[in-house]
Amino acid sequence: MLLAIDLGLVIEKLILIVVVISASLVIAMYTTFAERKVAAILQDRRGPNRAGPFGLLQPLADGLKLFFKEEIIPNFSNKFLFILGPALAMLTAMMTSAIIPWGNKLELFGREISLQITDVNVGVLYVFGVVSLGVYGIMIGSWASNNKFSLMGGLRAASQIISYELAMGISMIALLMVTGTLSLKEMVVQQQAGYWNIVKQPLGFLIFLICAFAECNRTPFDLPEAENELIGGYHTEYSSMKLGFFLFAEYINMFVSSVIMATLFFGGYDIPFFNEATLSPNIAAILGIVALMAKVVFFIFLFMWVRWTIPRFRYDQLMHLGWRILIPLALFNMLATGASILYFQ
């Protein structure tokens, strides 16, 4: 019976996938609300407060509005690619969540359920692969719109991702040298036992953070959509829910990269200054999820906070920062990490 399928495992994973996907969709939905609210508060305004108590139904109203809008596909666009663009953006945004350890094990119905959809042993590589795929949605969508502003946005997105992926990758290598593993789960376990990786890799984290901002196309790196120079950039020609998908993918990306940062550098579901082993595993797992979400909320707030503080880069400044500052800095960080590992051996 080599091919015996554990039906329980299939059901368990299926439920986990549904929960994770719907949870990240809901979180992304409320991130759009939080973005507007945070923006308002940082600018001494009140923000949306009409739909429902405290405006909590605002994302639903926004979603409904997008569905009811007229759907326009430009005549001279490539229709297949035009639809593929936002779909791809959404898909790649969702894909990363597959390997994130959301918590430790739950014990239910006599089974040990791991709160991670799959523990890929090259998890970090998978993240990089999927994140760099994310730009294809933008590029294909912008090219298919047959509009110069869109194309310009797409080009900017592509060159931006290439420039910052490098620095991100090199800063990751330093982290991998410290941890000695590519599995996200194992990294969290290591951080639970010892220090968080931020202590060992502060410069690496800074580089990773800046690159994460760039990869998510968030201000100050939001050149691909730059409203005031490119009329919305890659999504100029999009309307209705296809536009919604593009915008939504950005928020899911933001959520996922917050989770990745929390997992890689801030101990994932580890509760600081507290030994989880003293609690029963179920409670520890749930508290772990809460701890992870608290870290994620902080990072999402950081994304917004920076957005409403720093203005957008000029294009040459963006390239200068990526190639001439971040990459040498990341290389130096890698070198210094290697040297200190050798020294302490």
Add this chain to the structure above:
Amino acid sequence: MQALTSKAKQVSRKPMSFTERMYLPAIFKGMMITFSHIFKKKPTINYPEKQRPFSPVFRGMQILNRDEEGRENCTACGLCAVACPAEAITMEAAERQPGEENLYREEKYAAKYEINMLRCIFCGLCEEACPKDAIYLSETFAPADYQRKQFVYAKNELLIPHPKENPEAYKKALGNRSNKSTVN
């Protein structure tokens, strides 16, 4: 050359120091400034729920006054229409018939009284011109509408609620101006 003001400031062109070129301290400083705005008091008023109190001299929509027994004050003398710089007021007078003493205070009254709210500039000259304390500017303003002709307010829209039949609405419509009528 002599400076025109004492506020002129020499622009510093000295090269940035290392910490300045890192930009991170400056970014951090900026973020602290935005963060401090979280705790600032919001100047916005949640309008339909909360309304800002008007100043006592606020001039809103006109109201046609009644006396304590609910009789209309207006005698259709036309002084308000003459005083009106925007020519927003038109009226037609009529003689009070026997048996209408409870409706109109004096022998002559306005059968038709119209104010075009699109012409009105809310200057309050009609209120000043009126010898009978019949018209004054209240604390409400003309609500929005879909058609221009809806903005020509007729007498039934301008009249204050009856003080005996509907005393609360009367008080509300009278607003802070109530003490004004006692002065006259």
